[in-house]
Amino acid sequence: AQSVAQPEDQVNVAEGNPLTVKCTYSVSGNPYLFWYVQYPNRGLQFLLKYITGDNLVKGSYGFEAEFNKSQTSFHLKKPSALVSDSALYFCAVRDMVDSSYKLIFGSGTRLLVRP
Amino acid sequence: DGGITQSPKYLFRKEGQNVTLSCEQNLNHDAMYWYRQDPGQGLRLIYYSQIVNDFQKGDIAEGYSVSREKKESFPLTVTSAQKNPTAFYLCASGGIYEQYFGPGTRLTVT
Numbered sequence: 001a002q003s004v005a006q007p008e009d010q011v012n013v014a015e016g017n018p019l020t021v022k023c024t025y026s027v028s029g030n031p032y033l034f035w036y037v038q039y040p041n042r043g044l045q046f047l048l049k050y051i052t053g054d055n056l057v058k059g060s061y062g063f064e065a066e067f068n069k070s071q072t073s074f075h076l077k078k079p080s081a082l083v084s085d086s087a088l089y090f091c092a093v094r095d096m097v098d099s100s101y102k103l104i105f106g107s108g109t110r111l112l113v114r115p
Numbered sequence: 116d117g118g119i120t121q122s123p124k125y126l127f128r129k130e131g132q133n134v135t136l137s138c139e140q141n142l143n144h145d146a147m148y149w150y151r152q153d154p155g156q157g158l159r160l161i162y163y164s165q166i167v168n169d170f171q172k173g174d175i176a177e178g179y180s181v182s183r184e185k186k187e188s189f190p191l192t193v194t195s196a197q198k199n200p201t202a203f204y205l206c207a208s209g210g211i212y213e214q215y216f217g218p219g220t221r222l223t224v225t
Contacts, residue, residue, distance in 0.1 A: 009155075032212065034213060036216075041203075041219070041221065042218055042219065043119075043121075043205055043216035043217050043218045043219050044158075044205065044207075044216040045216070046213055046214075046215065049212060049213055051212060090157065090158070100146075100163060100165060100171070101146055101165075101209065101210060101211055101214075102148070102160060102163060102173075103214055105157045105158040106157060107155065107156060107157040108155075108157050
């Protein structure tokens with residue numbers, strides 16, 4: 001079955017330090033992978049995606065993600081965290097079983113950046 | 116939140132009443148989606164539509180209904196058959212590479 005796992009419910013990091021939010025996936029074939037961010041009582045905002053090509057993907061707000069096929073991972077990273085990065089982060093993979101373009105989401109990771 | 120609008124932002128209903136949530140997009144996307152978000156459970160797909168006048172059930176369609184009479188609009192009705200309707204509802208539209216989300220509607224049923 002296709003799935004996405006975000007093993008950490010919460011990640012805590014000090015402002016200015018690097019951050020990593022983990023994501024692993026299980027799909028048939030080549031994955032299409034996505035990261036979204038959600039601020040309280042708001043919709044999801046698209047951060048970045050991996051479709052093909054370079055394993056290091058750069059996205060919005062200084063975030064990047066590294067695709068690792070052998071480890072089936074797509075971890076989100078940022079070299080220097082900001083307090084304003086505190087939010088809920090979702091990893092998603094496109095459902096490859098049919099042509100619906102559905103996304104399968106992880107359970108989310110809450111990032112807390114302390115001043 | 117791009118070109119997707121959801122209304123209202125907050126909605127309160129009594130148990131046993133049907134309620135319809137609005138979703139409109141001006142991004143010219145063929146596909147539209149409805150998700151339900153509960154604390155700690157991520158997003159679960161309720162219904163989706165790839166073209167006008169056609170839609171498919173997602174993972175948790177029971178107690179919900181939708182229509183797609185226009186490309187721009189994909190309203191969701193939460194019926195009295197939905198056992199636990201209190202949640203945050205998110206509408207999205209998109210294509211092959213990504214989905215864009217609306218701001219959400221928080222439904223509270225008492």
